[in-house]
Amino acid sequence: MSCSAELLDSDWEKLQIDKCEGNNADKPVEKLHCAALDGRLSILQQFFKDTYDNNPDFIVSVPGRVNLIGEHVDYSGYGVIPMAVEQRVLIALRANGSEITTLVNMEKKYEKAEIDSTFRASTKPLWYHYFQCGIQGALEYSEAMKYKGMDVAVWGNIPPNAGLSSSSALVSAAAICMFLMNEPTVPLPGRKELADLCAKAERLIGTQGGGMDQAIAFLATEGYAKHIEFDPLRCVDVQLPKNAVFVVAHSMVEKNKAASNVFNTRVEECRLAAKCIAAQKRLSWQKVRTLSDVQKMLECNPQKMASLVGDILSDQGYSRDQIASFLGISSKELEEVYMSHGTKDVEEFYLKNRARHVYQEVARVYKFKNCCETLPEKDGILVLGKLLTESHESLKNLFECSDPALDELVDISRSHTLGARMVGAGWGGCIVALTTADKVDQYKEDLKRNYYSSKGVGDAEFGNFVFVTRPGSGAQIHVLNPEKLFGKDSGEGESKNV
Template sequence: MASCGRNLVPISDFPTKNDRLDRLKQLFLETFGGYPKFVVRVPGRVNLIGEHIDYCGYGVCPMALQQDMLLAVSENNTRNIVLVNANKKYKKQVLEPAFSGCKSPEWEHYFLCGVRGVQEALPGDFQLKGMNIVADGNIPPSAGLSSSSALVSASALCTFYINGITPVKEDIADLCAKAERYIGTQGGGMDQAIAFLATDGCAKYIEFNPLRATDIKLPEGAVFVIAHSLAEKNKAASNDFNCRVVECRLAAQLLAKAKEVDWRNVKKLGDVHNMLGVDLVEMIQLVKSLLHEESYKKAEIAEILGISELEMEENSLTKNTEDVKTFKLRQRALHVFEEAERVRQFKAICEKTADVGTLRELGSLMYQSHESLRDLYEASHPQLDKIVDISRKFCYGCRLTGAGWGGCTVALVAPDKVEEYLNALKVEFYADLNVAALI
């Protein structure tokens, strides 16, 4: 059994000199009158390539960050969760563990997602212990670096551990991916997988169904710079993210119908791909030949599938996309299959002998990824595009990372160009915003 030991720090094993942990312990002492039993740490992540394809069933290439979510935890003698954040902008919460979702999620709801995921994994008569918790996160929120998933994952891990259960890494990663959907977004499993399966010194190629992770050793001389666009979007507060999930689902179902396979069992583009047994290049050609460029209306989709609009809504849409009138199916499907092919090429290139040519190949794929996310998936933002444009003078490649509509870019830079690139961003991007916000 693989444990989650790297994500857990018993209080007796605290580093002797760590200012952040010392402050966390002190805040816990001041709040609850004693020291925590243990601390949970879950890192943020940056996705190097493979955006908006994990929920379609395709592999991705993230790596963990130093920035993380810390939870200092001890049990209490109630059934409630007392949740305090080191950041005073978040109010103290006294919560019951039950959670059935919400329309306008706050930070504590992400914590409750993790608790609910654990509840559903345990026998129905299992009584969870109450917890006292102080949270301290330094992953920028709404930045595309997985701050919310880190909180969900940390929540689930501390709930298991306080109740005497040590889960298998792959199992808890899968559990957390499903649990976060209670917040309302129909995401994939990339963020949770890298949170538990990351290893030092490499990125990961993460595949799904079943979940598995393979080390990707990045070439020597590859430096990745993350820059915040300072445009923020709470993906759980809009339907943009779920609309893309639904458009991919509908595209998959229309492709399945056209190829005379059982579309009712198709939920992801990866499903129809597997049913047809062809390669990604052939899937790209099928999309181009079978799906038209104009947006599809509900009535047209229902007619093609041979069902009513109401049945289509019940089978394929989410609650917050039922009012969407038109869907761009060809564009979304093309991005997914082409991005999956870029991931395959990225992994293959990393396995070659590293040289400048290798870095240029990787960078080219990153630029292609951003252009596709901007044009086909419409998930970029003018401030992201501006950073990518600036990067072209200094970097091998650059792209948005995370869900998009704001957040961060990740750029592949040669070591001797890093300082020049950072200075260019300060002068050409951040100066206009009157800030200096490099991560």
């Protein structure tokens, strides 16, 4: 079967995931021997000691991620194929015996903060608010969980607001910190449970995202991408072609999705589209929340759903009154019962194109996975590149979440890559490009000459904006004071792979 051909119904069934495989997702935390700290871990340890005049007990390490295919589909109930990147958020911590947690960041642009157990959402969240979200998520895990103050030092090399999940990494790391403060009374949950917990916790910041970022942060396997599906969370490793090289390039345009309503508007448009499709098909639309829900009710594959959307919905934007009429309810009921507060100022909702993107993107996810599993590498890598290109065009034209800078980077990439697309929520951030090892150097030179030089980026800073990445590992805990966790006779430090 060709990956570029339409998948048959039997193929869709074969590509579904039954459970989490190959990652011990539900098992207790694995404890591994750890060598002495070096590199960034050692630097952070010294920074902590200089700041607090004491050594940390733990360093928590959580990766960022790049989503290879499946953008803006997780909150519609669909699967994605991300991989963890080598860039990570590191948090050094030590219990301080008080009710206050002190946070300092090695990046001086982030202000020092002192927080307690209370959390109030902000329309313009600051960096430490994400840490608070993780704490709140951990505290809600069990009545036995108690807030305990910490001294904390943070250092991340995941570019912020770049679509590489720096905020989710911070939320996830913070949750682990609070669990460490409560051991052994409350044991640290397994990876899968932590991923679900942290996905819910990040929504406290105000964004209605899915669970992709947290899932890959905890479930990543070094050397593999991951096909992740939701409700319930399940996953399987995806072996990428050995000749595939992924390059990430930052547009230098940043947008915090929690500080505006554009992201939540897309979430709302997808939900409303699902309800309207269900209503037109005389289904119980009140029970429908996602595009995945209505697809399951109609028992159609995503390719057929993409075609069906064109027969039901209009290209034009829908007002609240028009959507309410479509559903047979009043505008007041629509707003009060079925819409989120975060989109109250949005006047028009573009349902058809948002739904078309989601269903077509889901088809690309399954084709991507199928190519990795069935095609020879020399053929598969070509199709994977084509799928990335198609994804960007859809995000640009149907989902309308790209940016001129991202489009320019994708255009520059055409000469030396097999395909490229924006990653993350959009409206700025990064692209990911698929190429081969022999093309990387020339590709980076083209980016430097045709994009970054005009923006004042010199050779010394270039590596901060463009880098080759490979599939990394999931969250880790480095135990620097074994007495805190393993007893006085534990010997050398240990590392726990969460």
